[in-house]
Amino acid sequence: MKKDRIVVRLLPAVIAGLFSGTAGAAGFQLLEQNASGIGNAYAGTAAVAQDASTIFFNPAGMTMLPGRNFAAGVDAVRPSAQFSNNGSIAAAGRPAGGNGGDAGDWALIPHGYLSWQLTPALFVGVGVGAPFGLATEYDPTWVGRFQAVKSEIKSINLNPSVAWKVNDKVSLGLGINYQRLEAELTSKASLGPTGEIDAKIEGDDDSWGWNAGALFQVSPSTRVGVAYRSAIKYTLEGNANFGRTGVALIDAALNANPAVANGPIKADIKMPDSFTISVAQQLTDRWEMLGDLSWTGWSKIQSLQIYRTSGALLTKEELQWRDTLRLSFGGNYKMSDQWKLRFGIAFDQSPVGDQYRAPRLPDNDRTWLSVGAQFKPSKTAALDFGYAYLWVKEGSINNNQGSQLTKGLLLGNYDNDVHILGVQYSQSF
Secondary structure (H helix, E strand, O other), rough: OOOOOOOOOHHHOOOOOOOOOOOOOOOOOOOOOOOOOHHOOOOOOOOOOOOOOHHHOOOOHHHHOEEEEEEEEEEEEEOOOOOOOOEOOOOOOOOOOOOOEEOOOOOOEEEEEEEEOOOOOOEEEEEEOEEEEEEOOOOOOOOOOOOOOOOEEEEEEEEEEEEEEEOOOOEEEEEEEEEEEEEEEEEEOHHEEEEOEEEEEEEEEEEEEEEEEEEEEOOOOOEEEEEEEEEEEEEEEEEEOOOOOOOHHHHHHHHHHHHHHEEEEEEEEEEEOOEEEEEEEEOOOOOOEEEEEEOOOOHHHHEEEEOOOOOOEEEEEEOOOOOOEEEEEEEEEEEEEEEEEEEEEEEEOOOOOOHHHHHHHHHOOOEEEEEEEEEEEEEEEEEEEEEEEEEEEEEEEEEOOOOHHHHOOOEEEEEEEEEEEHHHHHEOO
């Protein structure tokens, strides 16, 4: 019998209650590292350097922020994932069940940044955010419960950085990333006509990565930024836990079955790297246009393999993810010294192909439509608001996870979308 839950313990002392939902870029990557970028659909991320959140998107942008700078905010994310059944079959001997309801729910993603100018050419900073996240949960009696019930991934990223202003046209930046991951995956395990039990796997790990960027002031009105974030490899360690029925005879048989034995596990997973090139163009005193092209190396995730520490394979799930591109375009209109309006549109490829779409992440290509505003109560303070609606292309699913006997067949379609609301306060000193 198979798994189904990975829990990777977060750093609760750093950000208590951090909760990362399915949103942002496709897959389970989260672009929500600030609220000031939401209104532009995160166009121009590596070039704008408008506040201290540039530490995450391009650390070289700190050279555009003299003195000391602070930015903090929170994004509220509401994904929706609704399955429509078209001939699904539960595991052998078990009743079919319903469609699972809406698998999405609200999630909060906080973020914060500080930067300091040490000399005319040297800048340092630190940021904290959640670069990866996933949250889906179905009704526990739905037809696909033997493949997934609850899926949750949380992350935290601490990002100390340094930037050097080479000259008036070129700046370079480098950051170190300490990242910790938490995930929780649950499902039901079928006992055939006898019944079904809960199944879970728990584990945790933390790891290190890096990010770098460069900023080029091509002309007084044109700025180009490039940024790279490294892949990060985890070895999750924890425990497999399987429920019992409460019936003595059945539970005695389960206790003697090594396939459903409780015990320690481990799993290797490599989070993707990404590369972004951005442009910020000042057209007039009031109009600014922004553009982004980014690549994410999701093809590093081809399968999820979980082993017992004895070396025995507990479960393997084929994913076959592919690399993705994201293209975004946005603009700002300065109404006055206090008010600025934002808009943006983006197209985001999904790493999930039709053949391997699964209920834990029933993802597909998405289109962003975004609006936002900035209010400056003073020359040194800013309050940003943003809203984005993400239309996700309808996706079909035909998945038995390798065993229709124990996992059933999930056959149908997914109708998904995402709402994102964000607010951020920035201050320079």
